[in-house]
Amino acid sequence: MRLKDKVAIITGAGSGIGRATVIKFVSEGAQVAGTDVNAAALKDLAKDFPEVETIPGDVTTRSDTTRIVAETIDRFGKLDILVNSAGITARSLGPEADFEESWDAVIEVNVKGTMLMSYASVDSMKSNGGGSIINLGSIMSLVGYPTTLPFSDGFNPYPVSKGAVVQLTRDMAVQLASEKIRVNAVCPGFVYTALTESVTENPKIHETMCKLHPLGRLGEPAEVANIAAFLASDEASFVTGAAWTVDGGYTAQ
Numbered sequence: 001m002r003l004k005d006k007v008a009i010i011t012g013a014g015s016g017i018g019r020a021t022v023i024k025f026v027s028e029g030a031q032v033a034g035t036d037v038n039a040a041a042l043k044d045l046a047k048d049f050p051e052v053e054t055i056p057g058d059v060t061t062r063s064d065t066t067r068i069v070a071e072t073i074d075r076f077g078k079l080d081i082l083v084n085s086a087g088i089t090a091r092s093l094g095p096e097a098d099f100e101e102s103w104d105a106v107i108e109v110n111v112k113g114t115m116l117m118s119y120a121s122v123d124s125m126k127s128n129g130g131g132s133i134i135n136l137g138s139i140m141s142l143v144g145y146p147t148t149l150p151f152s153d154g155f156n157p158y159p160v161s162k163g164a165v166v167q168l169t170r171d172m173a174v175q176l177a178s179e180k181i182r183v184n185a186v187c188p189g190f191v192y193t194a195l196t197e198s199v200t201e202n203p204k205i206h207e208t209m210c211k212l213h214p215l216g217r218l219g220e221p222a223e224v225a226n227i228a229a230f231l232a233s234d235e236a237s238f239v240t241g242a243a244w245t246v247d248g249g250y251t252a253q
Helices: 016-027 039-048 062-076 099-128 157-179 194-200 203-211 221-232
Strands: 007-011 031-036 053-056 081-084 131-136 181-188 243-246
Touching: 007 016, 007 062, 007 099, 016 031, 016 039, 016 081, 016 221, 031 039, 031 062, 039 053, 053 062, 062 099, 081 099, 081 221, 099 131, 099 157, 099 181, 131 157, 131 221, 157 181, 157 243, 181 221, 194 203, 221 243
Parallel strands: 007 031, 007 081, 031 053, 081 131, 131 181, 181 243
Antiparallel strands: none
């Protein structure tokens, strides 16, 4: 059990990669606080995993991020690990969403939310003598959308937001290294989650997406969670400032 006696906060814990990470961390012995803006999803998580401390909250609101960390420490006494998994795409907002509003919302959740949760967590990690922060990037942190997919006209906020997450990861890693806080990013390829469901249900688009990955398929949330567990563990003690692709070979092409 690689995370025995470790305390972790996982954002976006109600579904997708966040929920898979909760499940993986619990199986590895961690004490977990899961937070999500979706209270119903958290209720389902609590039903399945009563040992998890579920804390509704909005990562874009500073008072909420401060409260999430405080409630975690009140419950478990410390904080060792933060996984910033909360994220949205423009598709999450629906086709009626205004262009500028979509940009603001995606940047707010993906970039500001990651920053605020990290900012709220570092003092506790410093007092512990160190910790690990894992930010969820994307293959779109590293490359642009392919023209074979109808996802972007060159002005999609998602690649920009995830590129910023990786750069935030690097800067935090350098600045916090002296405090023994490691900061890394996980950059998944296309994964079967609620964020991709609206496009993977289209057989033609789904087939195109699969072919873009040399392994010939999309990823599963648990496969991303496995890498997050490694980066959170002491096995990754010399790993910081890295962007780990979990992408079936997508970015190797």
